[in-house]
Amino acid sequence: MNLVKVKSIYRQAEKFIGQEVTVQGWIRTLRSSKTVGFIELNDGTFFKNLQIVFSEEMENFAEIGKLPISTAISVTGQVVATPQAKQPVEIQANTIEVEASSHADYPLQKKRHTLEYLREIAHLRPRSNLFSAVFRVRSVAAYALHRFFQERGFLYVHAPIITGSDAEGAGQMFRVTTLDLMNLPRTETNEIDYSQDFFGKEVNLSVSGQLEAEIFALAFRDVYTFAPTFRAENSHTARHAAEFWMLEPEMAFADLNDNMDVAEDMLKYVLSYTLEELPEEFAFFNQFVDKGLLARLQNVIEADFARITYTEAIKLLEKANRKFEFPVAWGMDLQTEHERYLSEVVFQKPVFVTDYPKDIKAFYMRQNDDGRTVAAMDLLVPGVGELIGGSQREERHDLLKQRIEEMNFDMDDYWWYLELRKYGGVKHSGYGLGFERLLMYMTGVSNIRDVIPCPRTPGNCEF
RNA sequence: UCCUCAGUAGCUCAACGGUAGAGCAACCGGCUGUUAACCGGUAGGUUGUAGGUUCGAAUCCUACCUGAGGAGCCA
Numbered sequence: 001m002n003l004v005k006v007k008s009i010y011r012q013a014e015k016f017i018g019q020e021v022t023v024q025g026w027i028r029t030l031r032s033s034k035t036v037g038f039i040e041l042n043d044g045t046f047f048k049n050l051q052i053v054f055s056e057e058m059e060n061f062a063e064i065g066k067l068p069i070s071t072a073i074s075v076t077g078q079v080v081a082t083p084q085a086k087q088p089v090e091i092q093a094n095t096i097e098v099e100a101s102s103h104a105d106y107p108l109q110k111k112r113h114t115l116e117y118l119r120e121i122a123h124l125r126p127r128s129n130l131f132s133a134v135f136r137v138r139s140v141a142a143y144a145l146h147r148f149f150q151e152r153g154f155l156y157v158h159a160p161i162i163t164g165s166d167a168e169g170a171g172q173m174f175r176v177t178t179l180d181l182m183n184l185p186r187t188e189t190n191e192i193d194y195s196q197d198f199f200g201k202e203v204n205l206s207v208s209g210q211l212e213a214e215i216f217a218l219a220f221r222d223v224y225t226f227a228p229t230f231r232a233e234n235s236h237t238a239r240h241a242a243e244f245w246m247l248e249p250e251m252a253f254a255d256l257n258d259n260m261d262v263a264e265d266m267l268k269y270v271l272s273y274t275l276e277e278l279p280e281e282f283a284f285f286n287q288f289v290d291k292g293l294l295a296r297l298q299n300v301i302e303a304d305f306a307r308i309t310y311t312e313a314i315k316l317l318e319k320a321n322r323k324f325e326f327p328v329a330w331g332m333d334l335q336t337e338h339e340r341y342l343s344e345v346v347f348q349k350p351v352f353v354t355d356y357p358k359d360i361k362a363f364y365m366r367q368n369d370d371g372r373t374v375a376a377m378d379l380l381v382p383g384v385g386e387l388i389g390g391s392q393r394e395e396r397h398d399l400l401k402q403r404i405e406e407m408n409f410d411m412d413d414y415w416w417y418l419e420l421r422k423y424g425g426v427k428h429s430g431y432g433l434g435f436e437r438l439l440m441y442m443t444g445v446s447n448i449r450d451v452i453p454c455p456r457t458p459g460n461c462e463f
Numbered sequence: 464u465c466c467u468c469a470g471u472a473g474c475u476c477a478a479c480g481g482u483a484g485a486g487c488a489a490c491c492g493g494c495u496g497u498u499a500a501c502c503g504g505u506a507g508g509u510u511g512u513a514g515g516u517u518c519g520a521a522u523c524c525u526a527c528c529u530g531a532g533g534a535g536c537c538a
Contacts, residue, residue, distance in 0.1 A: 035495050053496075068489095086498060109474065109488050110499055116530065117474070172536085208538095233536055234464060246538065325534090336534075386538065434538030447531095448538095459529090 001076070007046035009079060013089050016079040023050060023091065024074045024099065026127070029110045032065035039064075039096075041075065047133055047280040051090040052077070064096050069110065070127065072100035115450055122454055122463045130289070133281035134451055137274060138439055144273040145226065145247055145435075148266050154249065155220040159209025159227060164201055165413045172232035173204035174242075205230035210248050210430060211364075211417055214393065217250035217428050218420055224249040226435075234458050238447040239385065239437065243456040250430035256366075256375040256392045259429035260352050263379060263388050264305050266433075267350070271301050274442065290444030296382070297442065299349060306351035310373065313338075313353050316346055333360045334378075336385060343380040350381045363403045364417075365391040366427075377431070384441045390431020397421040 004021040025043030035056040040049035052075050077093040107121050118125040125131045162176055178198040185193040194202045209225040216223040229246040286294045317328040317338055326335045343351050355373040365374035379388035394400040404414055439451040449455040454463040
C-alpha cells in the first residue's frame with residue numbers, strides 16, 4: 001500500500017501522476033449521479049481537498065454515493081492529471097472503504113455558516129475551510145516566531161504561570177487556591193487567611209512573564225517567553241480573551257530603538273515566512289475574508305514602520321480635520337479612535353508611538369530626562385490597534401524604588417526585582433506581542449474568538 | 464461594567480397587530496464528469512424565557528437569559 005498525504009500529492013503532483021496510491025481522510029462533500037460520483041476528501045494535511053472519482057464499476061458504488069459528510073474513508077486508486085479542471089489532479093478510485101461512519105445531521109453543512117454559529121460548535125469548526133486555514137496559520141506563525149528568535153541566539157524562557165506578585169498591575173487576575181470556598185479560614189480580623197492556602201500566600205495566574213524574563217535577560221542577554229497569559233477582565237470586545245498567548249522578548253544592553261528594531265524585524269519575518277509556507281490559506285483569506293489583505297501584508301513586509309513620539313502624535317491629532325469623541329490633550333491616554341486615526345488614516349501602515357507620559361504607563365518603564373515621559377513604545381496597526389507594547393526598563397535602582405513608592409505598591413513584593421538592578425543591572429528593553437492579535441492582523445479575521453481553538457471569554461468556557 | 468442591536472424550521476433569513484413562509488440541509492426519486500452540482504417530490508415550528516396590553520401578539524410593553532457591535536480595561 002502506497003499511503004500518501006494529500007499535501008504531497010498537491011506539492012509534487014508530477015511525481016504521483018500515473019501511480020496507484022492510498023489516501024485516508026474525511027468526506028467534505030460528495031456529489032453522485034447514476035454512474036459516476038465525486039468526493040472531495042480532506043485528510044487534514046492540506047488546506048485543499050483532493051477530488052476522488054468513483055464509478056459504477058465499483059461494487060459498493062451505491063453505498064458510497066450515500067455516505068454522509070465527514071465519513072472517514074480510505075481510498076486506493078490512480079492519480080490522474082486533470083488540466084481542464086479546477087484542480088490539478090484527482091484520483092480515480094479502485095476501492096473505497098469506510099473507516100468510520102458519520103451521520104446525516106452533521107452540523108457543518110456544505111454552505112456558508114456564520115462565525116457565531118461555528119463558535120457554538122468549536123469541536124467541529126476546525127473542519128471548516130476558514131478554521132482549517134486559521135489554525136494552520138497559527139501553528140506556522142508560532143514556529144516562525146521561535147525560529148526568528150532562535151536564529152538570533154535568544155534563549156527561550158519558561159516564565160511561571162502561577163505568580164505570587166500582582167507586580168505588573170496589568171488588570172484583574174485569576175485567583176489560584178486550594179482553599180475550601182464553602183468554608184474559608186479566617187484571621188482574627190476576619191480576613192481570609194491565605195497562610196493556610198497551598199502556597200501560604202495569595203497567588204494568581206500570570207498576566208505577564210516580563211518580570212521573570214528580566215531575570216533571564218540579565219543572565220543570558222537576549223531571551224524571550226511565549227506562553228499563555230490570563231486576564232480576568234470583564235471585557236466584551238472582539239479583541240479580548242481571558243486566556244491568550246503572549247510573546248515577550250527581553251534584551252540586555254538594548255535601548256528603546258534596539259527594541260523597536262527587533263519588533264519590526266520580527267513582524268516582517270513572521271509575515272514573510274508564513275506567507276511563503278501557506279500560500280493557499282492566504283489566497284483564501286484574501287478572497288473571502290479581506291480583499292485587501294495580501295496587498296497590505298506585502299506593504300508591511302516592504303515598508304519601514306513609522307516612528308513618532310507621543311508628543312508628536314498629540315500634535316497630529318490636534319490638527320486632525322475631524323472631531324474625536326474624546327478631546328485631545330497632552331497627558332491623556334490615546335483612545336481607540338485616536339490609535340485608529342494614526343495607523344489607518346495618517347500612516348496607513350504600522351506606527352510606533354514612543355515616549356508616553358509617565359503617569360499613564362507602568363512603573364517599570366525608564367524615565368526620560370525630561371522628567372515627564374518614559375521610554376515606552378506601542379506599535380499600532382490598522383484594523384487591530386495595539387499589537388505590541390514595550391519599553392526600556394528602569395535600570396536605576398533609586399529611580400525604580402521611588403516609582404514603586406509613588407505607585408503605593410508593596411515594596412516587599414519587589415525585593416528581587418530591585419536586586420536585579422543592584423548587581424550589574426544594565427540597561428535593558430523588551431516588549432509583549434499579543435499572539436492572537438498578530439493572527440487577526442495576518443488573517444483579516446476580526447474576532448479574537450475565531451483565532452483561538454477554544455476561546456475563553458466572560459461566561460464562556462465550553463470545550 | 465456602560466451604550467446599541469438581534470434572538471422565528473437543523474442553518475441563513477422573510478412575515479412588522481389578523482391563518483408562520485422561502486432558500487439550503489435532511490428524507491424519497493431522477494440524472495454519464497461534477498466543482499457550494501443540477502431537476503422533481505416529502506417532512507419539518509409552544510416564534511429565547513416569564514409576565515403584561517389586546518377580541519386577537521412572532522409583531523406592542525416590562526423583566527430576565529443568550530449572542531453580536533461599540534466604549535472602558537488592555538495584548
